[in-house]
Amino acid sequence: MIHGESFKPIIAEAAKLAVGEENIYERVFIFELLKDKNDPNAVAGAVGFSVREPKFYVFKAKAVLLATGGATLLFRPRSTGEAAGRTWYAIFDTGSGYYMGLKAGAMLTQFEHRFIPFRFKDGYGPVG
Numbered sequence: 001m002i003h004g005e006s007f008k009p010i011i012a013e014a015a016k017l018a019v020g021e022e023n024i025y026e027r028v029f030i031f032e033l034l035k036d037k038n039d040p041n042a043v044a045g046a047v048g049f050s051v052r053e054p055k056f057y058v059f060k061a062k063a064v065l066l067a068t069g070g071a072t073l074l075f076r077p078r079s080t081g082e083a084a085g086r087t088w089y090a091i092f093d094t095g096s097g098y099y100m101g102l103k104a105g106a107m108l109t110q111f112e113h114r115f116i117p118f119r120f121k122d123g124y125g126p127v128g
Helices: 004-019 081-085 096-104
Strands: 028-035 043-050 056-060 118-120 123-125
Touching: 028 056, 028 096
Parallel strands: none
Antiparallel strands: 028 043, 043 056, 118 123
């Protein structure tokens, strides 16, 4: 069986080496996207603050990827035991990315989708 928790540290280490540790900011809470003054349909950065230190960050960028996750915590899984804590039920997916995208002017579609893990013999998970 494939377990996401096994792959995440490997992928994170490869990404850290590719980007460079000096370009990685951890424990920064992004709360606002910055619009491009020359193009009202583009995002040019983000604003956030450190959750550990009294620091405020303004990030400028040529491109912004909003990858905060979905909104899995809005719906509680019916799974019990081990299945309730699997990696696809991310505890931080509260819909904040949807809010930031909507506030920045993104068109949000297909919100009728709700993730339900398929169950199959000897396992369960995000398959199909």
